[in-house]
Amino acid sequence: MKADTLIFTVSKESNNKEMLSYRFRIYPSKTIQQKLSEHLELCRWIYNRLLEELNKTKGELTQKDAQAFIINLKEENPKLKLVYSKVLQMVNYQLWSNVRALAQLKKNGKKVGRLRFKGKGWFKTLNYNQSGFKLKGKELTLSKIGNVSIKLHRSIKGRVKGVIIKRERSGKWYAIFQVEDEPKPLPRTNKAVGIDVGVKHFLTDSEGRQIENPKFYEKSLERIRTEHKKLSRKKKGSKNREKQRIKLAKAYEKLTNQRNDFLHKLSCFYVSNYDFIAVEDLNIESMAQNHRLAMRILDASWGKFIQMLSYKAENAGRMVVRVNPRGTSKELMGIEDRDYRASLNILKRGLSGLGRPYEPAEAEPLLVEIPASSIVEAGSPFR
Numbered sequence: 001m002k003a004d005t006l007i008f009t010v011s012k013e014s015n016n017k018e019m020l021s022y023r024f025r026i027y028p029s030k031t032i033q034q035k036l037s038e039h040l041e042l043c044r045w046i047y048n049r050l051l052e053e054l055n056k057t058k059g060e061l062t063q064k065d066a067q068a069f070i071i072n073l074k075e076e077n078p079k080l081k082l083v084y085s086k087v088l089q090m091v092n093y094q095l096w097s098n099v100r101a102l103a104q105l106k107k108n109g110k111k112v113g114r115l116r117f118k119g120k121g122w123f124k125t126l127n128y129n130q131s132g133f134k135l136k137g138k139e140l141t142l143s144k145i146g147n148v149s150i151k152l153h154r155s156i157k158g159r160v161k162g163v164i165i166k167r168e169r170s171g172k173w174y175a176i177f178q179v180e181d182e183p184k185p186l187p188r189t190n191k192a193v194g195i196d197v198g199v200k201h202f203l204t205d206s207e208g209r210q211i212e213n214p215k216f217y218e219k220s221l222e223r224i225r226t227e228h229k230k231l232s233r234k235k236k237g238s239k240n241r242e243k244q245r246i247k248l249a250k251a252y253e254k255l256t257n258q259r260n261d262f263l264h265k266l267s268c269f270y271v272s273n274y275d276f277i278a279v280e281d282l283n284i285e286s287m288a289q290n291h292r293l294a295m296r297i298l299d300a301s302w303g304k305f306i307q308m309l310s311y312k313a314e315n316a317g318r319m320v321v322r323v324n325p326r327g328t329s330k331e332l333m334g335i336e337d338r339d340y341r342a343s344l345n346i347l348k349r350g351l352s353g354l355g356r357p358y359e360p361a362e363a364e365p366l367l368v369e370i371p372a373s374s375i376v377e378a379g380s381p382f383r
Helices: 030-056 063-076 078-082 085-107 216-233 239-273 294-300 302-316 338-353 372-378
Strands: 006-012 018-027 125-129 133-136 139-142 146-151 159-167 173-181 192-197 201-205 209-212 276-280 319-323 368-370
Touching: 018 302, 030 063, 030 078, 030 085, 030 125, 030 146, 030 159, 063 078, 063 085, 085 125, 133 159, 146 173, 192 239, 192 338, 201 239, 201 338, 209 372, 216 239, 239 302, 239 372, 276 302, 276 338, 302 319, 319 338, 368 372
Parallel strands: 192 276, 209 368, 276 319
Antiparallel strands: 006 018, 018 146, 018 173, 125 159, 133 139, 139 146, 159 173, 192 201, 201 209
C-alpha cells in the first residue's frame, strides 16, 4: 500500500458502511493551476468575510444564516461566481467546524483565544461535496475549473461521495476521493497479539518480534536543517526564497511519505494476521513533554500507528483493545527482556478485560530483531 494512494481517514456510518479516503497525485496545467490558486484565494476571502460577520454579530450569527449570507457576498465580490457553489458552502462548513472545535476546547478547560483571520496562501483545499466533479479514465473534470490529469495508483472501490483538491506546501496537487464502501471482514485466524511500542525498538510484540525504530526524522534532520539555513539567508519576497521554500517543503513531504508508508505496511501486517490486537492506551501528548525523549516519541508516531490499526481492524472485522499502560513491564518477572514482558502483559490485560482466558507461552521465544527496511521493502516483518 502506497502512502500517497490511501490515507488513514475512516469513520463508521450509521448504515454500517465505511468512509475511506483515496489520495492521488494530479497534474494540472499552468492555466488550471492558476484557476485553482485563484479559487483557493476566493475561498480564503469568503472564510474571512464570514468570520468578520460572525464577530460583528457577537456570536448571534448561525451556520444557516451564514449560508444564506453567501448570496449577498456574491454581489459584494462578483468573482465568487467563478467558484462552484458547493465549494463555497463547504468553506462555511469548515468555519463552523472550527467554531465547534474551539468551543469544545474551552469546555475541556483549555485556554483558547478567538478564531483568526487567514493570511494569503493559508487556504489549501477545495471541497467538492457530492457533486461538481467527474472521473473518467485518467482525467478528472472539476466544475468551474476544467480537466485535470490524474495518476490512479489503484482502483477506487465503493461509491464516491466527494473529492477534495489539495495543494501541498511543496506545490504538488492531490485529489482526495471520499468513498463509501461496505466493510470487508477478513477470514478468522484465531490468533491474538500484544504490542508494546518504544523508543529503542518501534515495537515489540508478544510473539517475540522487535521492529527497528526507523527514526525517519533523525535521519532527515541534517538535510532539513541545511535547507532551513539556506531559506533564512534568502531575501524575503524574492523568487529565490520561494524556490528554497519549496525545496524545504519537499524534504518534509518526503519524510511524511516515508513514515506513512512504514506505518501503513506494519499496521496491515498485524490486521491481516491477528483477530485480536492489544495495545497500550498511551497519553502521547503528556509523554512528549519529556524534553529528552520528545523528538524520538513524536518521530515514532505511535499515535498514528495505533489509529491505523484501529480503523483497519474495524473495516476487517478485527478487534483492537487499548489497556492501561501502568506497570506493564513489571509483571511476569521470569522474563528477561523488559519490552517483551510488557507485550505479554498487554495481551493478558486485553484478553482479561473481555473475560477471555490468557495462556502464557511455555517458554520465552528467541527475540527476533527486524530492520525497518524489511517492512518498507517486503510489506511485512518477514523478508
